[in-house]
Amino acid sequence: VRVRKNDVYDVAWLPGRGMEVSFNGRLLATIDNLALKQTLFAIWLGNTPGDADLKKALLRCYPCVARPMAMSGK
Numbered sequence: 001v002r003v004r005k006n007d008v009y010d011v012a013w014l015p016g017r018g019m020e021v022s023f024n025g026r027l028l029a030t031i032d033n034l035a036l037k038q039t040l041f042a043i044w045l046g047n048t049p050g051d052a053d054l055k056k057a058l059l060r061c062y063p064c065v066a067r068p069m070a071m072s073g074k
Helices: 034-045 052-060 062-071
Strands: 009-014 018-023 026-031
Touching (some): 009 034, 018 034
Antiparallel strands (some): 009 018
16 A cells, blocks of 8 residues: 555554554454554553653543444444
8 A cells, every 4th residue: 555645544443353454444454463452552552652742642632532432332
């Protein structure tokens, strides 16, 4: 996949389904591997993230991301 300006990758962990990876809204893969999810998410959300300010921004946005999942009952 050629990456261009304004392209969007989404990585989401869905309990009972696994990690979904999408590119510009198109599902690329579903991977049911908790260890991979923990390792990948630790890059941004772990104890020593690659960018502490990005971690703060991601966690500050958590309710806006979690709300649609909560509404779907998952």
